[in-house]
Amino acid sequence: MATPAPVQTLDLSARFPGVLNPDTRPGYSGWILDSANLLEFATALRDELGYDYLSSVTAVDYLPDGKMEVVYHLYKTTGGTGVVFKIQVPRADPIEVPSLVSIYPGAELQEREAWDLFGIKFTGHPDLRRILMWEGFAGHPMRKDWREPYFEEEAKPLKSRWPDGKIIMAESKNLYGDNIAYPGGFNPESQTFDPEKALYEALRKYQKDEIGLDTDHILVNMGPQHPSTHGVFRVAVMLDGEKIVNLKPVMGYLHRNHEKIGERNTFIMNMPYTDRLDYLSSMSNNFGYALAVEKLMNIKPTERAEYIRVMMAEMTRIANHLMAIGALLNDLGAYFTPMLYALEERELLLDIFEGVAGSRMMCNYFRFGGIARDLPEGMFQKIKDLFFERLPRKIDEIDRFLSENEIIRSRGIGQGVLTAEDAVKYSTAGPLLRASGIPYDVRRAEPYSIYDRFEFDVVVRTNGDIYDRLMVRFDEIRQSIRIVQQAVKQLPDGPVMALKPMYQVRVPPGEAYGRVEGPKGELGFYVVSNGKPTPWRYHVRAPSFINLTAFGPICIGQKVADVVAVLGSIDIVLGEVDR
């Protein structure tokens, strides 16, 4: 399990005397520094100490202390434990923190999110607009003193649902009978504001091509309803003829307020919500959240539970990659036929999930200290048959059909290239990073659970183009099959829960960052507890969201028809992008 090692304590305070103060709050780790020193410190971390990968930027609103805190998690792409540091600023508008985009461009979307939800102004950010909500929305919803229209109480379980049968509908408490609220004195007829204006202004900022003909550039909106955006995602593109000169992803059309709801829920109530983040790989999401909270509670799951967890997480990876391959082929024009092959195998994996967890997609299978229930009768044999007989053969078959195909090769090879340097710079993760030649996999870089017991290769390809991203997924499926095969052979007997089942877990105060290698990349859960039954902060470092930072830079210079292919090769899931 990933715990910030004491090694960094020696390293950093000697290197930066007077700049760093250790975070001494009980249960916390890392460093607190002054915002004036941030840029200098971050530059030194990157250039001198090799922390080249900015994993996560997020904010926490410590309302009782009158402070707003920005938390940074950095890692080395060569592996090992990370470094955590925090900036604390007084909670009085305007809240300003220097932007890290100039040093770590991967912070771009994350800082925009912190501005949108917390109202922290990142000075020096090149494009600080709202990202999940629309421009003009009243307030910054993740602040602790901002209340949603259906607000009932600070924490669940809500008293309005108890005793049994007493249910007060949220609508009945709202003035409009609906999930809306307006600032005082608001007159809707005077509403003339255009929420899209800022986006179009940002799109018009690009380097003009001086040599080319003096032609008008065209602005094209793709989505949110578009067959190849994998959900309700929107891409605004500025075109010079067919060439892309600027591209902005627009998201938030599926912003379901996971984090705000998560802070009202008790810890265990969040487990089913994590299923709905990346709804193609719910078991991995469960895994990350369970790791984070177990770290806070300082417990370890039982042996058998660890093995079953790993098996389920790897099956999820296979199911997700099958879907990703099918969807990418859809985007490349092979409409639905490759998808049928992929879905055929995915259905078999979903049968296993349905057998163990009771639901095909929303498994809700992990618990703090283990898993919800043991494998049902006959399931072990089913897994064995699938992973030793059918699946390896079928994956080779799909691979044979697709990877030598002329159209796929000509549309994939050399298109949508992301260099290794850029991939690290933009904090991309998962297959996107590994297709660019960086062998970074959390399972190997900082092994969690029992991944250090298995033999598997970290898949890597070097060209960083669309074709390599496709091939990385095939290879990863094969590695996952290997891991499941080993786990099947080693699976011990025993209980699957370390604690006795309880209605509410007791989580000591502190912070924890649990990260797993999800199918789409590094999935992190930053959880802050203040000893109450509900988390004080529940943040998801969503890989597909942060991978989108690289989407614009990959596409600029490409033809407009490649946008869908690049997007398909990044493999996003909107539930996780927007959360």
Add this chain to the structure above:
Amino acid sequence: MESNELNSPDYDIPPELQAQVAITSLDKLYNWGRSASVWPLMFGLACCAIEMICAAASRFDIARFGMEIMRPSPRQSDLMIISGTVTKKMVPIIVRLYNQMPEPKYVLAMGACASGGGPFKEGYNVVSGVDKFIPVDVYVPGCPPTPQALLNGLMKIQEKIKGESIKTARWYKKGPDMAEIPVPILGPDLIDPRKIALIQHGEKN
């Protein structure tokens, strides 16, 4: 469909013609054709969309109901499957898509979120059910509903179509066309144009 299934009862057809001739009502023929060629809008919102894709794939095979032709354009589709959470940022687009669909059109709310907000109902960006904005014909419960449940919902749509009559269908009625639904506006919060008076009144209180 069997040839005698289309027949209206009480008409004697000579035995030698029974396989070739059917005597039926216009309604029955019209609804038979419509119900077996419902084209859904290719439009996925969230988790439920994945189960919708699974329903279209080989195991569940939506093509058995004549619904496999998913149209990416609302102008060519008959059925809108609201497959997922409807957010405030998305609802103007959904209403616009609905307005762009030609009559006859049907709406199926798939899953808890589309039907009533589901687990995310309390969220500040979530609309508690798409039926606050557009009329819904069939609700399918579940989170997400399994493909079987979706297929059951689609069969309910077919049942509904079979019960309609060409004489009373709203899209052949004279008079003003089906009024377009006013598209919500994004302001400090979501503004439904039909509620402007209420919002103004509400502020005076």
